[in-house]
Amino acid sequence: MQEWFTCEQGYEVQVSAMQDKVAKGRLKDMYYEAHVQVLITYYADVLCQRLPKEEARKMILDPDTDIDREFYLQFPADWCKSYMDCWEAIVDEWKKPESYVERRRKSAYAKARRGPAHHQGSRSLGGFMDAWSQAHDGQLINEYEGYALSHKGRATDPDNVYSSADGPEAYTNPNAYEKMVQYTEAARMRHGPTYDPAQQPLDTDILTRTGGGKQHGRYFIAHSAINPATVLTLRQVRRSDSTTSSDVPI
Numbered sequence: 001m002q003e004w005f006t007c008e009q010g011y012e013v014q015v016s017a018m019q020d021k022v023a024k025g026r027l028k029d030m031y032y033e034a035h036v037q038v039l040i041t042y043y044a045d046v047l048c049q050r051l052p053k054e055e056a057r058k059m060i061l062d063p064d065t066d067i068d069r070e071f072y073l074q075f076p077a078d079w080c081k082s083y084m085d086c087w088e089a090i091v092d093e094w095k096k097p098e099s100y101v102e103r104r105r106k107s108a109y110a111k112a113r114r115g116p117a118h119h120q121g122s123r124s125l126g127g128f129m130d131a132w133s134q135a136h137d138g139q140l141i142n143e144y145e146g147y148a149l150s151h152k153g154r155a156t157d158p159d160n161v162y163s164s165a166d167g168p169e170a171y172t173n174p175n176a177y178e179k180m181v182q183y184t185e186a187a188r189m190r191h192g193p194t195y196d197p198a199q200q201p202l203d204t205d206i207l208t209r210t211g212g213g214k215q216h217g218r219y220f221i222a223h224s225a226i227n228p229a230t231v232l233t234l235r236q237v238r239r240s241d242s243t244t245s246s247d248v249p250i
Helices: 012-045 052-060 071-075 084-094 097-112 125-135 143-150 176-189 204-211 236-242
Strands: none
Touching: 012 052, 012 071, 052 084, 071 084, 071 125, 143 176, 176 204
């Protein structure tokens, strides 16, 4: 791939961060799909029954519905068949009580997400903002507005415009609205009650504080529009708080 494409100068840090993110995501998906596939294969080869993938996903949430460890060991993933000691360690991790708790937590989180995550498609938030600007006579918007609009509708929709008066019903995913409210309230604690986030650049220190650092590998809002090299980590923010008082708690 890199024989044909090169990174545009000045975007090396963002590209590296994106590569790390994608690689970690693919690795997690690989483990998860292998986990689910073991149940499907066991039901087909041993019980001679068809197990839908959706049902298998539910079964791994509870030790009472999950299959026994010995059956997991009988059906290793293709990529791990030559490393059975590694497969055994993976299975032991899956079977830990705390692993079931974590899977149920993630499942509940996924169900709680209302509506589509956003309307960016495969574009980054910056790409969505560019497309919106082209479709709206060259109007410029900042990352906060872009984040809001990407959770309201398509970039090319002429009616998709930002208004501070919009409530949660204007957004296809109200979780985005709730995050915007939290960020705005924290920003006004620091910058004053008249602070308008749609007219100012994102305060990345406040993003780190309101989001408790990066949650699930993402900043609180406008993740793909943020250069990680410009953002302090949660540890660095806490270290600074140990020497100075902050107007926005973590």
